[in-house]
Amino acid sequence: MAYTATGSVDTVAIVGSGTIGASWAAWFLARGYQVRVTDTMAGRDAFVQHYIETAWPALTRLNIPGESELATALKRLSFHGILEDAVVGAQFVQENASEKLETKQSLLAQIDAALPADRIIASSTSGFGATALSQAMAHPQRLVIGHPFNPPHLIPLVEVVGGDNSDPAAVEWALDFYRQAGKHPILIRKEVPGHLANRLQAALWREAVHLVVDGVASVDDVDAAIAYGPGLRWAVMGPHLTFHLGGGEGGMRHFVDHLGPAVESWWSSLGSPHLTPDVKETLVAGVAQATNGRSLQDLAAERDRRLLDLLEALQSSRKPLSQ
Amino acid sequence: MAYTATGSVDTVAIVGSGTIGASWAAWFLARGYQVRVTDTMAGRDAFVQHYIETAWPALTRLNIPGESELATALKRLSFHGILEDAVVGAQFVQENASEKLETKQSLLAQIDAALPADRIIASSTSGFGATALSQAMAHPQRLVIGHPFNPPHLIPLVEVVGGDNSDPAAVEWALDFYRQAGKHPILIRKEVPGHLANRLQAALWREAVHLVVDGVASVDDVDAAIAYGPGLRWAVMGPHLTFHLGGGEGGMRHFVDHLGPAVESWWSSLGSPHLTPDVKETLVAGVAQATNGRSLQDLAAERDRRLLDLLEALQSSRKPLSQ
Numbered sequence: 001m002a003y004t005a006t007g008s009v010d011t012v013a014i015v016g017s018g019t020i021g022a023s024w025a026a027w028f029l030a031r032g033y034q035v036r037v038t039d040t041m042a043g044r045d046a047f048v049q050h051y052i053e054t055a056w057p058a059l060t061r062l063n064i065p066g067e068s069e070l071a072t073a074l075k076r077l078s079f080h081g082i083l084e085d086a087v088v089g090a091q092f093v094q095e096n097a098s099e100k101l102e103t104k105q106s107l108l109a110q111i112d113a114a115l116p117a118d119r120i121i122a123s124s125t126s127g128f129g130a131t132a133l134s135q136a137m138a139h140p141q142r143l144v145i146g147h148p149f150n151p152p153h154l155i156p157l158v159e160v161v162g163g164d165n166s167d168p169a170a171v172e173w174a175l176d177f178y179r180q181a182g183k184h185p186i187l188i189r190k191e192v193p194g195h196l197a198n199r200l201q202a203a204l205w206r207e208a209v210h211l212v213v214d215g216v217a218s219v220d221d222v223d224a225a226i227a228y229g230p231g232l233r234w235a236v237m238g239p240h241l242t243f244h245l246g247g248g249e250g251g252m253r254h255f256v257d258h259l260g261p262a263v264e265s266w267w268s269s270l271g272s273p274h275l276t277p278d279v280k281e282t283l284v285a286g287v288a289q290a291t292n293g294r295s296l297q298d299l300a301a302e303r304d305r306r307l308l309d310l311l312e313a314l315q316s317s318r319k320p321l322s323q
Numbered sequence: 324m325a326y327t328a329t330g331s332v333d334t335v336a337i338v339g340s341g342t343i344g345a346s347w348a349a350w351f352l353a354r355g356y357q358v359r360v361t362d363t364m365a366g367r368d369a370f371v372q373h374y375i376e377t378a379w380p381a382l383t384r385l386n387i388p389g390e391s392e393l394a395t396a397l398k399r400l401s402f403h404g405i406l407e408d409a410v411v412g413a414q415f416v417q418e419n420a421s422e423k424l425e426t427k428q429s430l431l432a433q434i435d436a437a438l439p440a441d442r443i444i445a446s447s448t449s450g451f452g453a454t455a456l457s458q459a460m461a462h463p464q465r466l467v468i469g470h471p472f473n474p475p476h477l478i479p480l481v482e483v484v485g486g487d488n489s490d491p492a493a494v495e496w497a498l499d500f501y502r503q504a505g506k507h508p509i510l511i512r513k514e515v516p517g518h519l520a521n522r523l524q525a526a527l528w529r530e531a532v533h534l535v536v537d538g539v540a541s542v543d544d545v546d547a548a549i550a551y552g553p554g555l556r557w558a559v560m561g562p563h564l565t566f567h568l569g570g571g572e573g574g575m576r577h578f579v580d581h582l583g584p585a586v587e588s589w590w591s592s593l594g595s596p597h598l599t600p601d602v603k604e605t606l607v608a609g610v611a612q613a614t615n616g617r618s619l620q621d622l623a624a625e626r627d628r629r630l631l632d633l634l635e636a637l638q639s640s641r642k643p644l645s646q
Contacts, residue, residue: 127585149552150569157552184551186544194589196540197548202589203530204523205562217519221509223561225520228507229472229480231561232637234554236629238546239528244610245623246473252610256603262450264598266517266525272590275583280576287567287575300568306559306637313636314555314629 001141001167003118004091006177010034013090015083015111017044020124020152021096022051025077027153030056030064031181034076038086045079052077055153058308062154062315064182083107084114092177094146096124101132108143109136120173122146122160126198129191130163140165144174146185147195154307159195161188210271212286213279219286235310324464324490326441327414329500333357336413338406338434340367343447343475344419345374348400350476353382354504357399361409368402375400378476381631385477385638387505406430407437415500417469419447424455431466432459443496445469445483449521452514453486463488467497469508470518477630482518484511533594535609536602542609558633 011034014021021037025048028035037048056070080086087093093115097107104125111121117139125133126147134140144162149155158178162171171187178185188196208222217225233242240252247255273279291299334357337344344360348371351358360371379393403409410416416438420430427448434444444466446456457463467485472478481501485494494510501508511519531545540548556565563575570578596602614622 149556155552155555157548159548184547186540186547186551188540188544189538192534192539193592194585196534196545197552199534199589199593200527200530200545200549201553201562202586203593204527205566205586206590206593207523207526208562211515211519211522215512216515217509217511219563221511222519222523223563224507224509225480225482226523226557226561227559228509229478229520230524231554231557231559232478232630232633233626234549235558235633236550236554236626238549238554239524239531240542240546240606240610241613241622241626243528244614245619245626249619251619253603253607256598256606260598260603262517263525263528266522267529267595269516270522270526270529275579275587280579280583283563283579284576287563290564291567296568296572296574299564303556303559303564303568307555309636310555310558310633313632 001118001169003120003142003169003173006173006180009091009177009180011036011090011092013038013086013093013111015039015086015093015095015107016097016124017048018096018098019051020148020150021094022048023055023151023153024094024096024124024148026052026055026059027064027183028181029073029077030059030153032076033181034078034089036078036080036086036090038080038083040081048079049074049077055151058304059153061308062311083110087111087114090115091119093119093121094124095121099125099127101128104128104133105136108133109138112137112139112143117142120144120170120177122174124148124152126195130161130166131191132163134163134165141167142170144171145188145195146174146178148183149197154304154311156182156184157197158183158185159188159197160185161191161195163191206273207270209273209275209279209283213273213282214271218289219283220290223290235314324441324492326443326465326492326496329496329503332414332500332503334359334413334415336361336409336416336434338362338409338416338418338430339420339447340371341419341421342374343471343473344417345371346378346474346476347417347419347447347471349375349378349382350387351504352396352400353379353387353476355399356504357401359401359403359409359413361403361406363404371402372397372400378474381627382476384631385634406433410434410437413438414442416442416444417447418444422448422450424451427451427456428459431456432461435460435462435466440465443467443493443500445497447471447475449518453484453489454514455486457486457488464490465493467494468511468518469497469501471506472520477627477634479505479507480520481506481508482511482520483508484514484518486514529596530593532596532598532602532606536596536605537594541612542606543613546613558637 012028014025014037017039134143147159149157160174175185243255244252335351337348337360340360340362457466470482472480483497498508566578567575
């Protein structure tokens with residue numbers, strides 16, 4: 001199957017328009033695409049429009065190529081109560097329904113039936129693989145996972161992974177398309193629970209929970225250990241390059257040979273907590289203490305402001321370290 | 324024992340002046356302190372001076388309070404071949420000798436003997452606890468760990484932890500002093516291998532190694548999964564607050580109740596690799612592929628440039644999220 005050329009995509013369909021779908025819509029709109037949104041839930045058109053209006057100043061500030069005038073951009077946005085209407089004419093579909101297997105399977109089959117077979121469908125799912133999601137599709141080979149990080153209009157990462165039935169060319173197509181659309185896609189070569197970045201997050205958090213529950217440090221201090229320490233370095237490069245440059249003249253080889261034994265000894269002492277009711281209470285209480293009465297809205301606004309400052313700062317200097 | 328008031332510290336002794344000691348010297352100098360450096364290795368005075376000269380533009384750009392003129396600041400720097408000469412007159416000592424237990428024990432005993440007992444000694448050690456390090460000291464109660472993150476003149480985190488013999492007031496003193504000196508200290512309540520942030524790094528890297536070795540993704544893509552994804556969020560807040568804001572209206576309680584089961588299922592599938600010779604080769608080869616011939620110097624320069632951009636961007640908006 002020859003797929004539509006990635007460079008000729010001008011229309012994207014967004015199926016399911018909660019927070020993730022709305023954020024994808026804002027991104028694609030800012031990048032100059034026609035965006036056709038569909039959702040079965042009433043009122044989602046107002047929600048998406050409001051989301052895009054709120055996100056627009058950030059997208060403008062980050063100089064996303066494409067249209068900078070919101071009013072002009074919004075002319076490229078349309079809402080459709082009927083899924084088939086949204087999908088018709090789209091060269092790419094991003095599915096963002098709620099994380100229920102049957103819901104997604106049935107929606108994907110419906111998209112599959114309405115969309116010409118030379119077009120790729122990507123699912124934003126964080127919890128399922130393409131093998132399971134494509135069960136009811138007539139053309140399962142063109143389904144891939146394209147898992148973004150919240151919020152997709154700000155965080156560049158998209159995890160691309162196929163399933164047992166995915167066409168390798170469909171996976172390549174998605175990687176190429178997301179790259180052209182200005183994201184930073186990575187290739188996950190086989191299905192694993194949680195994809196990749198969430199597994200790394202979960203691994204770090206498991207030890208964080210262990211240290212809190214074991215009384216080693218407060219939630220606030222564990223969080224500060226990341227945000228004022230390695231988190232700052234991880235925003236500029238990943239863990240391997242960090243260690244490569246932490247290994248002195250010998251780079252990664254020196255690191256694994258000379259610091260490896262220390263790391264292995266830490267590995268052997270990492271904890272394996274479980275989220276029992278008591279552990280949950282400890283974490284909830286720790287967060288309450290750390291946030292000291294500040295509302296979620298207030299904290300989220302501060303997070304978004306800082307994230308935008310950071311993205312803007314990194315943008316000028318950011319190019320893949322490997323190039 | 325009543326310790327010297329943290330606010331009255333005007334002179335800091337730096338014992339051991341490799342990369343960490345030199346970076347501490349740059350920081351304390353930029354913050355306006357008298358800095359007395361001692362090292363038994365010949366030529367370290369030139370190394371430290373060169374390190375400070377190289378670091379100074381970054382410190383000036385970050386508007387570290389204190390002196391901005393390098394020539395004026397350097398008048399507050401002195402080198403001493405004899406440890407006792409450096410320590411005399413200092414109200415605080417930061418020890419940064421190489422990571423050998425006997426070397427550090429003997430140095431700390433020597434510092435202890437030369438320094439009035441009302442003054443705190445902190446060790447930059449990443450690998451030892453105060454209990455072990457203080458074995459040869461006459462006043463073990465005033466030794467604490469003050470573990471910085473490389474480079475200390477840029478990364479705010481300092482991990483403070485006492486040992487079995489540490490005076491709780493000495494631990495409090497160190498937290499207070501580092502805070503006044505412009506760092507972000509955290510309290511680790513008991514000795515654990517690797518302190519805290521390195522354990523979190525090790526936990527994340529263990530799963531990263533697992534995914535690379537298991538063929539799930541390349542070193543380059545695993546690194547990108549952090550640097551273009553959660554690493555960006557971790558530079559603005561730690562893992563618990565990230566999840567608190569990822570839990571929707573219900574915050575952390577919603578997160579642990581509704582997303583906890585998924586996280587626990589990922590925990591149960593995390594890998595436990597070992598750094599066997601084959602694994603080391605895989606990692607070294609993966610880094611070689613990811614860096615594509617770029618030199619360590621080139622990569623380090625890019626990392627430092629990006630890190631500085633990021634720190635500058637966060638500085639205006641950065642205040643502890645919990646306040």
